[in-house]
Amino acid sequence: MGSPRWRQTLTSSSPVLLQVAVFSHADVPDNQQHVLSGDKSNGATGNTLPPELPAAQHVQPGAGLVDAALVELRKLHQPLHYKIRKNPGILRTVLHLASKALPAIRLTAPSPASSHDAVSGPLLHATRLFEESAQKNNSDALYILGDMNFYGNFSHPRNLKTAFSYYQKLALLNGNSSAMYMMGVMYSTGVGGAVEPDQARALLYYTFAANQGHTRAEMAVAHRHYAGIGTTKNCETAVKYYKRVADKAIAWYRSGPPGGMSWISESHRIADELGGIYGVGASVSSSGQNAPHKNPTSDAQASIEDILEYLDLMSQKGDVKATFNLGRIFYDGQRNLPRDYVKAREYFLKVASKTWNKKGQVFENKTPSFHTISCRAAGYIGRMYLRGEGVEQNFRLAEFWFRRGNEQADQQSRHGLGLMYLNGYGVEQNLDLALKFFNAAAETVYPPSHVQLAALYLDQGQSDEDIYAANHHLDLAAKYYNMEAYYYIGEMTYFGLGRERQCEVALNYYKAVAEKVEPFVSSWAEANLAYEAGEIELAFLEYLHAAEQGYETAQNNVAYILDPQKSYLTIPQWLFPKAQKLTLLQNPTLALIYWTRSSRQGNIDATVKMGDYYLGGIGTDADVDKAVQCYTAASEHYQSAQALWNLGWMHENGIGLTQDYHLAKRYYDTALETNDEAYLPVSLSLLKLRARSAWNTFTNGRINSIQDEPTEKKEWSLSEWINNFLQDEMGYYGDDMYDGYEDAMPGADSDLGAFEEGDILETLVIMGLAAALVFLVLYRQQRQQAARRQQEDEARRQPQEQQGQGVGRAAGGAFANGQQQQQAGNGGFFPQPGAPGFGQWAVGGVGH
Incomplete structure (x- = not known):
């Protein structure tokens, strides 16, 4: 052990190497x-x-x-x-x-x-x-x-x-x-x-x-x-x-009761309760695939109090499924709802009493679905007796209820019986029966049974067949986030047993196991209680421990609590003269550190926040290039509409990126495609952008204005042209093969597709031209008849002394008219070339 004098003379300013000597030799x-x-x-x-x-x-x-x-x-x-x-x-x-x-x-x-x-x-x-x-x-x-x-x-x-x-x-x-x-x-x-x-x-x-x-x-x-x-x-x-x-x-x-320790997971992000870091719809955590369900009949966003009230109402009306779900909720518990094993057992017994009488006989006229729910309730009751939850531990009663649940192949009941025969809980130890029940439960994919089977296969001698079977069961259980499956896979990967040794893969599995056992390694419950009680500084300090341990959710919470940009509208300080700021939380530099750590663990909104800090110089020196890198990383694969909008804004204003209205429009459009809830901000941004682009074009500015996207026309070779032509022909004939199906389907509306908007407009134009042509023909006929009547009146007014001459001319005219009528009759409706009326019908001669 190090000398006591060393420890007495060391002060807060002691060199680190001297402290190392003390710690290295200290025997505690x-x-x-x-x-x-x-x-x-x-x-x-x-x-x-x-x-x-x-x-x-x-x-x-x-x-x-x-x-x-x-x-x-x-x-x-x-x-x-x-x-x-x-x-x-x-x-x-x-x-x-x-x-x-x-x-x-x-x-x-x-x-x-x-x-x-x-x-x-x-x-x-x-x-x-x-x-x-x-x-x-x-x-x-x-x-x-x-x-x-x-x-x-x-x-x-x-x-x-x-x-x-x-x-x-x-x-x-x-x-x-x-x-x-x-x-x-x-x-x-x-x-x-x-x-x-x-x-x-x-x-x-x-x-x-x-x-x-x-x-x-x-x-x-x-x-x-x-x-x-x-x-x-x-x-x-x-x-x-x-x-x-x-x-x-x-x-x-x-070390816990049969089946292992159980607890309520407390790890969560504070910001997600408000729709994410940027609010509902603007954050990746509440938009796109993560957006809340918009179905008004869905209860996905209902509070636990509303759900309990509704289920209780339905249970009082005799709904057995509602009664069973109440039991499950009180048995499992959740954050903000502690477990209540007494209530859970009451609901499960209420369900079971609808199926079995006091003698254990099944009531008549019970549907299979009704019986199945009762067997699931029996499985929970058996589990409570096996583990001593809310009741005194009793293996005999546990077996009794498990066997009732097994009547309808309840997974939990079969797994419970497997545990009892595997470990000899109240029954004679029997590995064959344990395997039988574990396999029966695993047939319907029950993760704990898969883990037990994998462990048994690994204990049988580690042959290739056993290891293969163990891996198969562990992979199935891991899909349902089973902690023991994670641990076994981590062990096999770390030691290269039946799997390729991969350090990073083993690390991720060990990390997941370590972070899952929250009550053992962290103080999430205390941090959440402090935050809900309004003790923000205490909550911050508690979250800080979990953040240092590597919890991404805690890193996000620490950064969110320290974030000076949570609000867009701040109430003036003079309205609260007695209030004082929590100086412990005025640390934007630390906020940026934890935004960065959260981002490195895959949080997209945290990556966007990093960009905001670098762009605004919050907690660090302003660095536009780093901001662009953060926004670009967050916008990859169209994940963050906020990041895409930010890149559009930077292109529009030439901040960190080349000022380019065309590229700005492209980013704005992509932001809207990524998240349709961005319609209003994108529309307003595009309105302003188009005005600026129009003025830039009008004044011959140097900025690249908005342009139509060019359509590239590929030059086809002769062989490509023939191949595409033949494919189009085959597609045309292929469509004919399905024509008969349209008539056979009621309500088929494929024929309506023939009346496109362009076809309807073309038809109306043709009909209008035809009507105009008919009108002109009738109009011209009326003018010809009026001209002939005028000529006849002038002929009657000639002097009597010229009657003979007039009669001769009239006869000649009659003969000529008869010839004209005959030609008209032989030539059709329009006059023949050379006829007196032909000039009126010739091109350019209308109206003359």
Whole structure:
């Protein structure tokens, strides 16, 4: 062990190498680790305090003072982490609905004043006792004081610099892993200005803690080597630490009741509750394939309270399926709805009583579907007796209900019977019967049964056939996100057993296992409770731990809480004169760091946010080129309409990209194609863009204006032309083969396609020309008849002395007219060439 003098002379300014020497040679006795057991992997960070400290093997100096201080703390109110979620009131519900209705006009009021009062009463007395004990180098006192100043436990004023000094003193005292982990967090983030961010030191302290088995530190080290944070990427190092955590996670999972531990997943993104980072419709998380269902009859977006109320109403009307679903909801629970095994059992028994009487006989006139639902309820009841959930564990009753469920091939019942025969729970151990029931459940794809079968195949000697069968079952279970299947596949891939050894593949499976066991490795529940209670700073600190461990959702939450651009309309500060800003959350640089880490794990909206920060110089120096890179990455494969619109705007204004109205229009159009909810902003943008483009064209500007997209006409060779012609002919004749089907289908409307708009217009034009032609013919006939009558009147007015001559001329005229009529009769309706009326019909002679 290192010399005690070294530890006494080390201060906060001690060189890192000297601290390394201390930590490397520190032999941490068990009696100095009792409340700090090196790890808070059970989610006990923050305000939780054990009712009693485990007895130390050797009493530390100042232990009595710590015990007295703990007595004083228990006089205070329950800490935040013990609060139960309350149902939202009417006002909160209305405000929530209003925020959803106006996603783009979110209002943000200044944060309320801190609720931490000055230290007084039992808290003051306890603090003084802890400080007195800490002066005697009591490990428990040092750690508790560090937590009280870091988290603000028991309403103690939060002071991160003081917290760091206590953690550092404890780490230098005996190399405590929890203290070193907390120092790693603070060096990594520089939170609260306690220390300057230093990624190298953060990795150093994380590694010291991880090498002592601190679970959170192991995840933090693994993630840093995986993502290349403060060091180069190293898959082998990352997978080593992730495997350690995965091994612990599986051991913890299997330490529970038959079937393994169960818990409610708390990991989620805060922004998604409001439609995403950019609001409903503008975020990738709430648009496109992720858009909420628009079907008014769908209950996909209904609150859990509304669903429970509806199911309860239907259950009271005798709907057995509704009763069964109520039981499932209360059995499984979900975030914001704790499990209630008592209620769940009541609903399941109510369903079962509709099928079996007290003697176990099935009532008559029960449909198969009705019987199936009852058997599923029986499977849940059997599971509760097998695991002791809400009832005293009873293997005999578990088998009884499982056998009832097996009447209609219930998956859960068959799997439960398989577990009982495999492990001898209340029955004689029988591997053959276990295999029989597991195979029966697996036939209908029940993931836990597939995992059990895979494990049995791997235990049979590891022949090629066994390994192949195990892989088959594990792949099927992994499709349903089964954690044990992930672990087995990770193990087989890591060791190259039946699979090609691939470091990155094994790492991803181990990482998934580690992040799934939230109660064991993280404090998601405490973070969510703090956020819902309005303790935003405390929630931020809790999310910060999960973010350092590599949870993408936590990284997104930290960045979202720190984001200074959440709101587009801010309520003026003078309306809230007593309010003060939460200075801990004024850190845009840290926000950009976590947007970046979230983006690197595949979050598209976080990538767009990075572009916003680089474009606006938020948390960093403005860098338009990086903004373009972020928007381009987010717009690949048409994923983000927001990124596409941003690129169009940059082309329109020549910011970071060449000013080009034509390309700007193309990006705007693509944004609308990607997300139809972008119709209004895209339409307004195009309206302005067209006006600018028209003015640019009018003034002969240098900017490339909007142009029609050129259509390339391919030059065909003779062989290509003949081939295309023959294909068109074959297509024409091929269409004729299906003509008969149109008549055979009622309501077939393919014939309507013949009357295209162009054909109808052409028909109307022809009819109009024909009518005009008929009108002209009739008009000209009337004019000819009027001319002949005029000539006849003039002939009657001739003098009598010329009667003979007139008679001769009249006879000659009659003869000529007779000839003309004869020619007309022989030549048809129109006059023949050379006839007196031919000139009126000739081209250009109309009307003359």
